[in-house]
Amino acid sequence: MNFKLIFLLSLFGLFMGIATVYFIPAGIEPVIWLVIFAFCAYIIAKKCDGKLFLHGFVTSLFNCVWITAFHLMFFDSYLVNHQAEARMMVSMPKGIDPKYFMLVTGIFIGIVSGLVLGLFSYLMGKIVTKSDSKTNIIE
Numbered sequence: 221m222n223f224k225l226i227f228l229l230s231l232f233g234l235f236m237g238i239a240t241v242y243f244i245p246a247g248i249e250p251v252i253w254l255v256i257f258a259f260c261a262y263i264i265a266k267k268c269d270g271k272l273f274l275h276g277f278v279t280s281l282f283n284c285v286w287i288t289a290f291h292l293m294f295f296d297s298y299l300v301n302h303q304a305e306a307r308m309m310v311s312m313p314k315g316i317d318p319k320y321f322m323l324v325t326g327i328f329i330g331i332v333s334g335l336v337l338g339l340f341s342y343l344m345g346k347i348v349t350k351s352d353s354k355t356n357i358i359e
Contacts, residue, residue: 222268226279229263232256233283237290241298246305253333261340265348276341277334284330291326292319 236256240249264275291298295318299306309318 221271221278222275225264225267226275226282229260229279230282230286232260233286234290236283237287240287240302241290241294242301246302257333257337257340260337261344262348264341265344268345272341272345273338276337276339280334280337281330283333284326288323288326288330291322295319295322 236244236249236252240246244252260279261276264272264279268275299309309321312318312321
């Protein structure tokens with residue numbers, strides 16, 4: 221496993237964690253993630269010798285940690301900019317902490333997105349050729 225590559229690609233999750241709190245609306249977030257996943261899958265396919273699915277899956281799990289952490293740390297700001305999510309949390313049964321709900325939802329989304337990025341990475345590996353190891357920027 222190339223954990224350096226996984227960590228570096230997971231920095232998209234750090235960016236998106238901050239960006240979705242303050243300036244990326246929920247409506248365009250999936251489009252941005254699609255672009256990020258395509259880029260990550262391409263890089264994984266070019267730089268990794270094997271286990272492409274696993275590299276994509278673990279990258280998304282790291283993304284999940286970044287995003288969920290930022291959404292929880294800046295919970296109030298997140299809800300101000302994401303009214304649909306705020307309404308959903310208000311309509312939850314009493315006794316369920318909205319932050320706990322966000323944590324569980326974040327983990328679930330991390331797993332599902334991991335399956336998607338893993339699949340993208342695997343399929344991209346069938347399309348692209350590997351880089352020459354002497355020219356690798358990310359090893």
